Amino acid sequence: MKPAYYVTTPIYYVNDVPHIGHAYTTVAGDVLARYKRLMGHDVYFLTGSDEHGQKVEKAATTAGETPLELADRVVKRFQALWERLGISNTDFIRTTQERHKKGVTHIFKDIMEKGDIYLGEYEDWYCTPCETFWTETQLIEDRCPDCNRPVEKLKEESYFFRMSKYQEQLLAHIEANPDFIQPKSKRNEIISFVKEGLRDLSVSRTTFTWGIPVPGNEKHIIYVWFDALTNYITALGYPEATADYQRFWPVNVHLIGKDILRFHAVYWPTFLMAAGLPLPEKVFAHGWWTVEGQKMSKSLQNVVEPNLLIDKYGVDVVRYFLLREVPFGLDGDFSHSALVQRLNSDLANDLGNLLSRSTAMAVKYFDGVLPAPGKLSDCDQALVGKTAEMVTAVDRFIDEMAFSKALQAIWDVVSAGNKYIDETAPWTLAKDPEQKERLATVMYCLLESQRIVHIILSAFMPATTVKALASLGFQKEYSGKDLAWGGLQAGTTITKAEALFPRMEG
RNA sequence: GGCAGUGUAGCUCAGUUGGCUAGAGCAAGCGACUCAUAUUCGCUAGGUCCGGGGUUCGAAUCCCUGCACUGCCA
Numbered sequence: 001m002k003p004a005y006y007v008t009t010p011i012y013y014v015n016d017v018p019h020i021g022h023a024y025t026t027v028a029g030d031v032l033a034r035y036k037r038l039m040g041h042d043v044y045f046l047t048g049s050d051e052h053g054q055k056v057e058k059a060a061t062t063a064g065e066t067p068l069e070l071a072d073r074v075v076k077r078f079q080a081l082w083e084r085l086g087i088s089n090t091d092f093i094r095t096t097q098e099r100h101k102k103g104v105t106h107i108f109k110d111i112m113e114k115g116d117i118y119l120g121e122y123e124d125w126y127c128t129p130c131e132t133f134w135t136e137t138q139l140i141e142d143r144c145p146d147c148n149r150p151v152e153k154l155k156e157e158s159y160f161f162r163m164s165k166y167q168e169q170l171l172a173h174i175e176a177n178p179d180f181i182q183p184k185s186k187r188n189e190i191i192s193f194v195k196e197g198l199r200d201l202s203v204s205r206t207t208f209t210w211g212i213p214v215p216g217n218e219k220h221i222i223y224v225w226f227d228a229l230t231n232y233i234t235a236l237g238y239p240e241a242t243a244d245y246q247r248f249w250p251v252n253v254h255l256i257g258k259d260i261l262r263f264h265a266v267y268w269p270t271f272l273m274a275a276g277l278p279l280p281e282k283v284f285a286h287g288w289w290t291v292e293g294q295k296m297s298k299s300l301q302n303v304v305e306p307n308l309l310i311d312k313y314g315v316d317v318v319r320y321f322l323l324r325e326v327p328f329g330l331d332g333d334f335s336h337s338a339l340v341q342r343l344n345s346d347l348a349n350d351l352g353n354l355l356s357r358s359t360a361m362a363v364k365y366f367d368g369v370l371p372a373p374g375k376l377s378d379c380d381q382a383l384v385g386k387t388a389e390m391v392t393a394v395d396r397f398i399d400e401m402a403f404s405k406a407l408q409a410i411w412d413v414v415s416a417g418n419k420y421i422d423e424t425a426p427w428t429l430a431k432d433p434e435q436k437e438r439l440a441t442v443m444y445c446l447l448e449s450q451r452i453v454h455i456i457l458s459a460f461m462p463a464t465t466v467k468a469l470a471s472l473g474f475q476k477e478y479s480g481k482d483l484a485w486g487g488l489q490a491g492t493t494i495t496k497a498e499a500l501f502p503r504m505e506g
Numbered sequence: 507g508g509c510a511g512u513g514u515a516g517c518u519c520a521g522u523u524g525g526c527u528a529g530a531g532c533a534a535g536c537g538a539c540u541c542a543u544a545u546u547c548g549c550u551a552g553g554u555c556c557g558g559g560g561u562u563c564g565a566a567u568c569c570c571u572g573c574a575c576u577g578c579c580a
Contacts, residue, residue, distance in 0.1 A: 185510075186578090188511085189509090189579085192508095192510070258577090327519090331576095341532070341533090342532095348543060349545060350546090352543065353542055353545050353546075355542095356541095357542030357545080358542085361541045361542080364541075365541090408531085411531095418546055419546085421541070421542090422539075422548085423547085425539080425540095427540065427541055430541090496542095499543045500543090502543065503543060503544095503545090
């Protein structure tokens with residue numbers, strides 16, 4: 001039986017406009033999903049939308065529509081973007097779907113019955129204009145820290161989750177599982193946060209109605225994060241013990257942005273503990289993108305619209321840039337000049353040109369019919385070896401979520417290919433009929449190495465792989481087994497590749 | 507204010523348990539080739555490894571201190 005692999009992105013809030021940050025997480029998830037599928041895993045790749053809450057309710061009212069109408073309208077923007085980005089998700093969950101509401105209601109009720117959700121009172125300082133609650137300590141000179149206006153003490157009935165009860169259990173789990181929260185810097189932050197003490201968490205609101213009601217007390221709406229986080233199991237069919245649920249839970253990795261780490265590394269695991277369910281294997285918080293050196297913000301109007309990037313540069317260029325430019329987990333800067341630099345240098349000059357010069361020679365020297373290799377020389381063996389090492393290295397880097405390093409490892413082979421041509425100088429061999437067999441061997445090694453490169457690159461740049469393999473005459477369905485040397489058959493038709501990535505003016 | 511972390515070539519960064527002349531990619535300069543998307547290949551960086559002090563035969567790597575920046579919490 002195939003091993004199972006479950007990867008998720010957060011569900012995106014329908015009140016947001018899709019930007020580069022959403023695309024980043026989702027592309028990363030897609031690379032994992034495609035890579036694991038390639039390696040023979042049975043993959044469940046989940047993304048979706050978070051559609052409840054006060055902001056959506058309000059935005060809908062302003063727009064003169066129902067919240068669901070708004071969600072229906074906006075969710076299409078996300079789905080259309082994922083389609084364009086080549087995202088291969090197996091499911092798309094919306095928190096307004098019945099399957100989700102059913103599961104949330106169930107787990108809430110279950111925890112309540114076990115005694116870890118109780119009715120209490122929420123007492124805090126409320127700033128009416130900002131519609132925000134503040135704790136005593138957050139106030140600045142007894143005024144709202146945001147607008148500096150006076151606040152009033154407000155008491156509200158609320159359900160609480162007994163999060164404090166799980167402090168030690170959570171801490172023990174984090175310490176026993178060094179990879180549970182990544183990267184390490186974020187893990188440290190969570191450890192110190194938990195050590196400072198967990199308070200019980202308010203998990204219901206009465207100030208709005210757009211959400212899932214608390215079972216048995218409908219004037220309370222379940223807190224949006226409790227609602228949203230549960231998507232990771234409701235998508236699999238929870239509370240039913242469906243085949244998917246049994247196969248895929250616990251999840252291999254939740255990919256998230258660093259801004260929502262606490263919800264995933266503290267709230268969610270303790271909810272699961274209370275419900276008696278297994279914890280995620282890994283929560284990985286990636287960094288933020290700045291844009292041309294500045295923080296992305298609506299007021300600066302510098303929000304990068306992924307659709308425009310795709311229009312301008314192409315899907316695979318965008319996917320490549322996002323994962324290559326910055327180590328996953330660190331912040332990075334998006335700029336057009338950096339993207340064009342990557343495009344010209346890595347994609348056009350190195351990768352694209354290598355295929356183009358290689359296939360051109362195969363056509364020129366062998367009429368496009370791949371010759372069988374003869375005996376391999378040391379330098380051929382070196383290329384074979386490098387290619388094989390790369391496959392091993394990529395596997396390791398992918399498991400570490402080190403996408404950038406995985407791509408660098410692949411580029412080591414691309415670079416080795418370019419050097420190999422220089423060392424073997426096929427144009428010289430071609431002038432001497434006696435060297436025909438040597439030339440055949442060189443051409444074979446050169447093209448075979450690239451076949452493997454492009455198959456492994458299918459996780460990152462699926463559209464490019466299709467083109468590259470077509471010109472290499474490798475048209476069959478492929479899998480991880482095809483990452484082994486020797487897949488290209490003599491006699492295969494090689495056609496000169498079009499420029500995979502035309503250069504652009506910077 | 508508390509805790510954690512960062513500061514290495516023009517830029518982005520690697521530098522394991524302290525040890526040969528401190529590395530990579532990109533950018534820049536020079537040279538070579540011509541199969542290729544004017545692409546590729548080779549050579550060239552003499553950088554106070556943030557400042558100061560200390561430990562050591564020896565520190566970018568350990569300790570102390572100062573400065574700058576970042577994150578989490580308050």
